[in-house]
Amino acid sequence: MLLWIATFLLAIALIIALMVLARERTTHSQIVQRLEESRDRRKRKALNYNLKLRAVSETSGAAIVMVDTLGTVVHANTTAEEMFDIAEGEMVGRPLIQCTLSNDLVQFALETAKRGKKACRDLAMPGPGPRILRVSVFVFEVGLSGKKEVLLVIVDITELRRLETIRRDFVANVSHELRTPLTSIRAMAETLQDGAMDNKEVADRFLETIIRESDRLTRISEDLLVLADATSNAPDKEDFELATLINLVLDRLRPMAKERQVVLEAHLLGHIPVRANQDQIDQVLSNLVDNAIKYTSPGGKVFVEAKIEPDTIAVFVRDTGIGILEEDLPRIFERFYRVDKARSRASGGTGLGLSIVKNVIEAHGGEVTVASEFNHGSTFGFTLPKVTS
């Protein structure tokens, strides 16, 4: 009997042991499976994170470079490769100085790494022309080892700097251009008030000056409005005949040319259809022809030509005038830039004429060109898109 009971209990114990073993085995394989799943999830997450980082790096618009504390590049995005003219994938593993040729940039990165704080600086780069880069440097630790890496985010701000200079000059110039006639008007008015009114001859001269200066202020404000309109609004286009418009402008300016003994000629194709803002193109033509007449000596010639080219319509205004010095050419389209300040003001110019020409034509999708030889004359040209049927 006892043997039976012992055998029975042993069998039960064996069954329980087998059940426990089987369960443990299941638990163990489940744990292994869960661990594998977790590892895969982490891998996928890391991969996704890397992809996201790469996407951010590639689409940020800035050049992104990571270097170690010795100055060797460990990561560079496409913008960085383009910025420093290095072939794809060639930056990684190379010293930063070999990629940028700028010791200032390298020193800034390494000094910031030593200090361990983020920093930002504008640096002039070696090579042709002024090239300014805004470099932001961040230092961070990689993993748990305490090893540091340096992240450089670089943006080319050369164009921004140029525009800042133009804006600063513009504000200073507007202020100067408005203040000069206002000062003159006020001085004349005060002198009249102080008794000059009683002297008719003096009073007439002063009043003439006041009217002339007021007209000048009006012209400046009108030109500023035209300029503001051309730069902020898309041109309100209509179809018209360019040759007709050119003839209208020339007829309007012919008396002035005759007075200055300048021959005004034109060579126009019969039919030049354009689609543009007629008032603005009228102003462009007037400004160019008016300038050409003003800066051509008596006996000289102003010649207007318009032709249809394969992709565009091209207009040229040539003169045999005093021409423009080579160093002035890049700046003549800037607002209030005057090659000969005294002469320009005396001839009634606002200093905005060529700026209006450039902005109006560019708003129409065209281009403005200038070629000039000092003392031999200038040729201003502009293009307009061809009308497609």
Added chain:
Amino acid sequence: MQVTRNQYDNELEELRNMVLTMGSEADKALDLAMQALTQRNVDLAEQVIQNDDVLDQLDLDIESHCIRILALQQPIARDLRLVGTAMKIVTDLERIGDHSVDIAKVARKLAGSDGHGPLADFPKMASEVRTMLHKSLEAFVKHDLSLVEEVVDADDKVDRMYRMIREDLHRTMQSSSSLVVEGSYLLFVAHYLERTADHSVNIAERVYFMETGVLTQLAKSHKANS
């Protein structure tokens, strides 16, 4: 053996980096000196004069580094040409630094006077010269012989600009005796810029030697029969 080899490679890499560092400093000196001249800025001129010590020190450091490599590693073939090239290039870079200091000293002297016409051509000539220097260093690091060719070609352009500026200055000085002092200083500046262009050509010629093993004078102005 591997360790020695790695150390050798690292030393050559370090040599390249030191040459480029010196090139960058020489370019900066020239840029600042020209800014000092055109803006009549005494502070910038002083900065260039003081920073010349950095270039002089780099010159000595690079030469020492080259001698150490020659003595301890006995480089051959291409590596030997690199070390030889570096030793020659630093002399040219050091001279460019000296010319920048000379220009800065002129800028300091002229700081009180107003600029006149011919000065307008100096920035253009300086920009052309800096382009040559930049390209010669780029050729050194990129092993690019087409850049060597561009540097050599640009030398003719700089020579033409030099002649034009010189003639302009002569005319200016003849037209007004009050401009003779300033004009004579500016003649020196034009000369320093022209010499800097020649040093850039020297660097390009050394890069040509480093890459091809052929020692030759590529620029017309460097050839005895021109």
